Amino acid sequence: PGSQPATAPGMPYGSPQQVPGTYQGRWQGAGNYGFQAQPMGVPGGFVVPPVQNQPTMDGAIWMPIPPSIPNCPPGLEYLTQIDQVLIHQQLELLEVVIGFEVNNKYELKNALGQRVYFAAEDTDCLTRNCCGPSRPFTIRITDNLGREVIRLQRPLRCSACCCPCCLQELEVQAPPGNTIGYVVQNWHVCLPKFTIQDEKRTDILKITGPCVVCRCCEDVNFEVKSVDETCIVGKISKQWTGLARELFTDTDNFGVSFPMDLDVKMKAVMIGACFLIVSYLF
Numbered sequence: 001p002g003s004q005p006a007t008a009p010g011m012p013y014g015s016p017q018q019v020p021g022t023y024q025g026r027w028q029g030a031g032n033y034g035f036q037a038q039p040m041g042v043p044g045g046f047v048v049p050p051v052q053n054q055p056t057m058d059g060a061i062w063m064p065i066p067p068s069i070p071n072c073p074p075g076l077e078y079l080t081q082i083d084q085v086l087i088h089q090q091l092e093l094l095e096v097v098i099g100f101e102v103n104n105k106y107e108l109k110n111a112l113g114q115r116v117y118f119a120a121e122d123t124d125c126l127t128r129n130c131c132g133p134s135r136p137f138t139i140r141i142t143d144n145l146g147r148e149v150i151r152l153q154r155p156l157r158c159s160a161c162c163c164p165c166c167l168q169e170l171e172v173q174a175p176p177g178n179t180i181g182y183v184v185q186n187w188h189v190c191l192p193k194f195t196i197q198d199e200k201r202t203d204i205l206k207i208t209g210p211c212v213v214c215r216c217c218e219d220v221n222f223e224v225k226s227v228d229e230t231c232i233v234g235k236i237s238k239q240w241t242g243l244a245r246e247l248f249t250d251t252d253n254f255g256v257s258f259p260m261d262l263d264v265k266m267k268a269v270m271i272g273a274c275f276l277i278v279s280y281l282f
Contacts, residue, residue, distance in 0.1 A: 060107065062144035063114040073174040075149025076264040078117070082110045084257040085271060087119075089278075108141070108271070117141045117149070119275070139275055140176075151176040152272045154279065168194075168280050172272040174265065181269035183207075183276050192222070192281060196269050203227050204266055207236065207273060209281070222277060224258070224270065234258040236274050254278060 066077040090105040108117040119141045141150035151173040167185035174180050179199045186193040192209035206229050209222040224234035239253040256274045258267050 060115045061113070063110055063112075063116045065144065072264055073149070073178070073180065073268075075143045075147055076174055076268055078143070079264040079267040082116070083260040084111055084255060085109070085116060086111070087254040087256065087271075087274060087278075089252050115144070117143055135279075137279065141271075148176055150174045150268055150271070152275055154276060168276060170272050170276040172269045174268050180265040181272070183269060183273040185280075192277070194273060194276070196224075196266065196273060198265070198269075205233065205270070207277075209277070233262075234270065236270070236277060238278075252278060 063078060066081055068074075069077050069080060072080070086109045088107045088109065090107065103121040103123060105121070106119040107115055108119060110116050119139050122138045122140055123135060136156040137152075137154050139152040140148050141152070143149050153171045153173070155169060167187060169185065170183040171179060172181045172183070181199055181204075182197040182201065184195050184197060186195055186206075190211050194207040195203050196205040196207065198204055204227060206225045206227060207222050208225065208229070210220060220238040222236040223232050224236065225232050235255070235257045237255045237257075239255060254274050254277075256270055258270050262270075
């Protein structure tokens with residue numbers, strides 16, 4: 001009999017997915033932190049939809065639609081094929097000219113510059129302009145079919161670091177209405193620290209930022225670590241965009257990198273962590 005497909009190590013997310021070929025677990029030595037191999041080829045029996053890689057009306061080129069994958073939330077199949085996401089906040093003329101806070105919009109791209117998702121904030125005018133960066137929000141993330149595949153919800157919380165009883169939190173749903181994880185702030189006297197949790201509130205990953213996040217003329221990096229903080233497995237970065245843009249606008253570019261074989265749900269939660277860091281610290 002031929003060799004059987006390998007499966008990923010036991011994970012806290014139900015039965016592991018089947019992986020074509022031999023599983024090369026780059027992160028097996030890091031222990032059980034929610035890593036799960038993802039199929040990179042097209043499993044037998046699946047029909048690949050037509051490639052939709054044409055520019056849209058705004059000139060964006062979308063990443064081709066991947067095939068459906070069992071046990072993968074619809075719309076997260078894109079994340080099985082990438083190990084980084086580049087997040088570009090769109091420049092809003094009204095904010096630049098008169099400083100009026102509008103709903104933020106973002107493009108999420110892969111390393112080839114293809115758009116993977118489009119994200120838009122859904123917050124009322126009064127909340128945006130009265131609460132500023134401390135505001136609660138809902139961010140809806142859609143794919144190239146216009147489906148809302150990820151929803152991020154941030155409740156109103158205290159923004160003072162000296163108040164450890166009411167720290168920042170973000171809930172990640174995929175699809176909307178189905179919670180897949182949380183990002184919670186950990187109190188620390190000088191460092192921005194967060195924990196990525198699954199839907200059962202089990203700690204999966206840790207995030208640690210620098211003591212001073214407003215560094216000039218260089219990127220600001222947040223390390224994503226294993227739950228015991230002994231192994232760096234990814235990074236969330238704010239990219240320096242130039243003096244003029246940094247001084248006169250609040251639009252930013254961010255990058256999220258993660259292991260290719262990280263469970264897609266945790267990849268989505270890491271993207272949510274980036275949006276929480278964007279809103280809270282920048």
